[in-house]
Amino acid sequence: MARTWAIAGVDLHLELTGTRVRAALESALREAVRTGRLAAGTRLPSSRTLAVAEGWLTARSGSGTRVAARPAVPTPSAVPSPLALRPAHGHDLRAGSPDVSMFPRTAWTAAARRALQTAPPQALAYGHTCGLPELRTALAGYLARARGVHADPERIVVCAGFAQALGLLSRVLRSRGATTVAVEAYGHPQHAEIIAAEGLRARPVPVDAHGAVIGTPADALLLTPAHQFPLGVTLAAHRRTEAVRWAHETGGLVIEDDYDGEFRYDRQPVGALQALAPEHVVYAGTASKSLAPGLRLAWLVLPAHLLEEVTEAKRLADGHTSTLDQLTLAELVTRGDYDRQIRRCRLAYRRRRDRLTAALHREVPHVRVAGVSAGLHALLTLPRGTDEQDLVTRAARRGLALEALTTYRRPSEADTPEPYGPALVVGYATPPPHAYTAALARLCATLADRR
Numbered sequence: 245m246a247r248t249w250a251i252a253g254v255d256l257h258l259e260l261t262g263t264r265v266r267a268a269l270e271s272a273l274r275e276a277v278r279t280g281r282l283a284a285g286t287r288l289p290s291s292r293t294l295a296v297a298e299g300w301l302t303a304r305s306g307s308g309t310r311v312a313a314r315p316a317v318p319t320p321s322a323v324p325s326p327l328a329l330r331p332a333h334g335h336d337l338r339a340g341s342p343d344v345s346m347f348p349r350t351a352w353t354a355a356a357r358r359a360l361q362t363a364p365p366q367a368l369a370y371g372h373t374c375g376l377p378e379l380r381t382a383l384a385g386y387l388a389r390a391r392g393v394h395a396d397p398e399r400i401v402v403c404a405g406f407a408q409a410l411g412l413l414s415r416v417l418r419s420r421g422a423t424t425v426a427v428e429a430y431g432h433p434q435h436a437e438i439i440a441a442e443g444l445r446a447r448p449v450p451v452d453a454h455g456a457v458i459g460t461p462a463d464a465l466l467l468t469p470a471h472q473f474p475l476g477v478t479l480a481a482h483r484r485t486e487a488v489r490w491a492h493e494t495g496g497l498v499i500e501d502d503y504d505g506e507f508r509y510d511r512q513p514v515g516a517l518q519a520l521a522p523e524h525v526v527y528a529g530t531a532s533k534s535l536a537p538g539l540r541l542a543w544l545v546l547p548a549h550l551l552e553e554v555t556e557a558k559r560l561a562d563g564h565t566s567t568l569d570q571l572t573l574a575e576l577v578t579r580g581d582y583d584r585q586i587r588r589c590r591l592a593y594r595r596r597r598d599r600l601t602a603a604l605h606r607e608v609p610h611v612r613v614a615g616v617s618a619g620l621h622a623l624l625t626l627p628r629g630t631d632e633q634d635l636v637t638r639a640a641r642r643g644l645a646l647e648a649l650t651t652y653r654r655p656s657e658a659d660t661p662e663p664y665g666p667a668l669v670v671g672y673a674t675p676p677p678h679a680y681t682a683a684l685a686r687l688c689a690t691l692a693d694r695r
């Protein structure tokens with residue numbers, strides 16, 4: 245028997261089992277509190293309406309019945325909490341996150357308000373699997389203009405981050421009989437895991453000064469052409485041509501992960517590879533660097549032959565991405581606030597990049613800095629023989645989180661010599677502005693302390 249009580253506009257739903265209502269109620273409440281479904285402080289119906297299970301609830305005259313505070317019960321889980329991934333104290337110069345304090349709260353709130361005021365009720369019903377037409381149209385215009393993408397709104401699928409997009413693509417490739425995705429020998433560790441989780445083999449290909457080496461036999465090739473993650477090189481023009489030729493000749497699919505393509509500083513803008521062969525290249529963009537990773541908003545521009553299957557995979561995965569967030573982003577893009585945000589961040593990150601390179605040059609000239617003409621991270625190459633891991637440990641003792649290049653290495657089965665020496669990947673966008681000076685000082689102190 246299920247019962248629902250409405251308290252101050254909040255429903256309390258409990259599953260009651262058995263015929264003795266008081267005992268069933270007590271047990272259902274205990275279970276709801278124990279599992280955390282009812283948090284400490286949750287307002288409940290009065291104890292007259294509800295049989296109070298002693299110890300689990302508190303009743304105070306005038307303030308109603310509430311769930312009593314109790315010590316937190318650790319939930320067994322092999323997966324670390326996402327919050328555990330970033331240190332609560334200290335400084336963080338690991339790559340991956342932009343400065344989330346630069347999120348355009350005012351513009352986002354105004355866009356959300358406008359979107360809600362003008363959207364018909366139907367906009368809040370189950371929506372289009374591929375994404376709302378408003379957002380797909382806005383994105384198509386933006387991507388064509390800012391990144392040179394051949395973007396037709398009908399070819400766009402809005403996803404919950406690139407992570408989901410890559411999972412959907414992998415699933416579709418697998419269902420078509422694919423077995424292997426070539427990935428750059430250095431990259432985001434999660435992406436190779438996502439590919440593997442869908443039953444495909446991620447086969448690393450070398451990356452040199454011209455970007456990924458093209459030609460490894462595979463069903464698909466995942467690239468970061470504008471700014472290789474994390475080495476920072478740009479895929480050279482001849483490699484772009486080779487990638488497209490490879491796709492034409494083998495029928496392989498190129499997946500272009502354009503995660504930070506908007507952030508370029510003192511080099512010519514590099515347009516999307518997708519424009520060279522829209523029927524062979526999937527373009528993938530994300531709001532994780534330009535706005536915030538917590539939004540979980542990304543977009544694919546697909547070749548016609550993949551559209552139906554990717555849409556079906558998205559439908560099965562989660563129906564569609566949050567309508568409200570899509571409407572808000574559509575407003576932001578249409579009104580120019582998204583461009584303003586990019587410009588503001590580009591300027592701020594460029595200043596940070598300049599401060600980083602100047603400080604390293606001045607304080608630790610033995611460290612070589614690369615990959616800084618674009619993006620939000622730098623590659624710091626250390627003298628031969630330096631123990632990367634030891635540096636990371638010493639930085640941690642100074643309250644600074646750093647990451648070694650080896651964290652991003654995807655070892656290849658071919659016993660190729662390691663082309664990159666000891667290095668650190670420094671995400672200079674991550675700290676909030678007030679913490680950047682201190683983070684830089686700790687970085688330089690750690691690097692200067694050569695033992």
Ligand SMILES: Cc1ncc(COP(=O)(O)O)c(C=O)c1O
Binds near residue numbers: 341408473532
């Ligand atoms: C190489 C690369 N691609 C894509 C992304 C964005 O992923 P998502 O959209 O899932 O946040 C990141 C974020 O760190 C990244 O490092």
